[in-house]
Amino acid sequence: MSRRMISLSMRQAMPILVLAGLGACAQTQPPAPVATSAPPPPSPPAVVADTAAKPKAPDSLDFYFAPGSTKLRAEDVALLDKASRLYRDGNPIVMVVAGSSDTVGSPESNLKLSQARADAVLQGLVARGIPVGRFQVLAKGVTDLPVQTGEGVANQENRRVDLTWR
Amino acid sequence: MSIAGRLPAGAAIAGLGLAFALAGTGLVGTAHAGRRSDAIAAYDHGDYGSARTRFLSLARTGDADAAYRLGIMSDLGQGVPEDATEAFRWYRRAAVTGYAPAEFNVAVMLDSHRGVPHDAAQAAEWYARAATHGNHRAQYNLGLLYSSGEGVPRNRPVAQAWFRLAESGGIPAAAEHIEAAGTRPETRGVASGRLHAVTPVAPKADTALSRREVEIVWTAPAQTVPVRFFLQVAHGGSDHGEIYADYVDSTAALVRLPAGGGAYAWRVYTVSPTTADYSIGAWIPFTVRPR
Missing domain, CATH: 1.25.40.10 (Tetratricopeptide repeat domain)
Incomplete structure (x- = not known):
């Protein structure tokens, strides 16, 4: 199912973005207007403490790959399980799965590689029961590299899939 | 508190004791x-x-x-x-x-310290509650907690039971955790009659409920022999008032309550199916308001 969604044309070496069934969920809401009544009596320390005390879950996970490989490593299973324990039910939150590759090989083959890597992560998340409609899959190939390098450089940082959500 | 002995003859042996029912959503007309x-x-x-x-x-x-x-x-x-x-x-x-989607989200937020401090034990309780309603992602995540011992005792057979439920409910990743049938716990050979009783989690003693069903949750430490759990729910906390009795491999069950309310109690036996040795947990009393 997910394979069908991301099997777009790979002749072009441009990044490919697939929106998977987002519907009304992809709307961005402007922040709610702030009340413009008279300023409250000063109590800055309490306000600061309240904001600082709010715990925040991480909002990105990175998966790394061996050169030329689209196979998840054993340790990535733990990362997928972590994602499973972050994703709340019923929330139209979008998870973005963005695959990259290093610059060894042709841009076309690297785009294909980055797409297959993103697909591997997507499969792992769907296998954990996260609805497939909650993903954007982005195959970036060698465009927008995490670490800029020249051609033919096998940089480990670039052989990866970034999973982010909002 | 536990007593070791032989399984009472009157205790019926049945299949997996997870009853799935719709959560009360407050729909009134x-x-x-x-x-x-x-x-x-x-x-x-x-x-x-x-x-x-x-x-x-x-x-x-x-x-x-x-x-x-x-x-x-x-x-x-x-x-x-x-x-x-x-x-x-x-x-x-x-x-x-008892609204299952909300139970799952409460668990995830406690598990991932979003909006609240991290509390794996409470997360495990809420995953278990959601799991009794058939939330398969909750079953999977609870399997992970029992595998690693976060918030609950590390207990491989219990983790396996949760992964099996998740896998049968359409979470393919759970299959990777399921071991071949007949896999034994790591250590064996301890004298029988020394089974650990479970730790009751919910409902806590003397809780008052106004619900159509109750999610019963406990945790259990790893045993030296394979065990199953036998959950008993009874009116007045006596064998005569039994309204539910069934074997459970996992650590939670949804029990439908009779209309009319009253005083109930629940307890869990830890049973070794091979030797019939068992250990009994204490009765945990709770009340149900009439509806």
Whole structure:
């Protein structure tokens, strides 16, 4: 199912973005207007403490790959399980799965590689029961590299899939 | 407190004791249902202001689904500033009524310290509650907690039981955790009659419920021999008043309550199926308000 969604044309070496069934969920809401009544009596320390005390879950996970490989490593299973324990039910939150590759090989083959890597992560998340409609899959190939390098450089940082959500 | 001995002859042996039933969502008639569908329509059209007003009004009447949706709106900043702490409060309000989607989200937020401090033990309880309603992601995540011993005792057979439920419910990743049948616990050979009793989690002693069913949750340490659990729920906490008795491989079950309310109690036997040795947990009393 997910394979069908991301099997777009790979002749072009441009990044490919697939929106998977987002519907009304992809709307961005402007922040709610702030009340413009008279300023409250000063109590800055309490306000600061309240904001600082709010715990925040991480909002990105990175998966790394061996050169030329689209196979998840054993340790990535733990990362997928972590994602499973972050994703709340019923929330139209979008998870973005963005695959990259290093610059060894042709841009076309690297785009294909980055797409297959993103697909591997997507499969792992769907296998954990996260609805497939909650993903954007982005195959970036060698465009927008995490670490800029020249051609033919096998940089480990670039052989990866970034999973982010909002 | 536990007593070791032989399994009573009267205890029926049955299959897996997870009863799945619909959660009480506070639906009370067609007028209410109409108001809810109006609210959901407003939400789906992105009219968050109107949806929020309607959900607030419904939540005041005890509608768990409305409270859950208010949680989502605060969680995502829809019509209100994003506020995970406020989202958690709404999810929890829906969860305490037994609304499974909210129970799952409460668990995830406790598990991932979003909006609340990290608390794996409480997360495990809420995963277990959601799991009794057939939430397969909850079953999978609880399997992970029992595998690693986060918030619950590390217990491979219990983790396996949760993974099997998740796998049968359509979570393919659970299959990778399932060991071949006949795999034994790591250590064996300890004298029989020394089984550990379970630790009761929910409902706690002397809880008062006004529900159609009760999610019963316990934790269990790893045993030296393979065991099953035998859950008993009884009116007045005596064998004569038994309303539910069944074997369970996992560590939670949903039990339907008779109408009319009254004083009940639950307890769990830890049973070795091979030797019939067992250990009995104490009765945990709770009351049910008539409805």
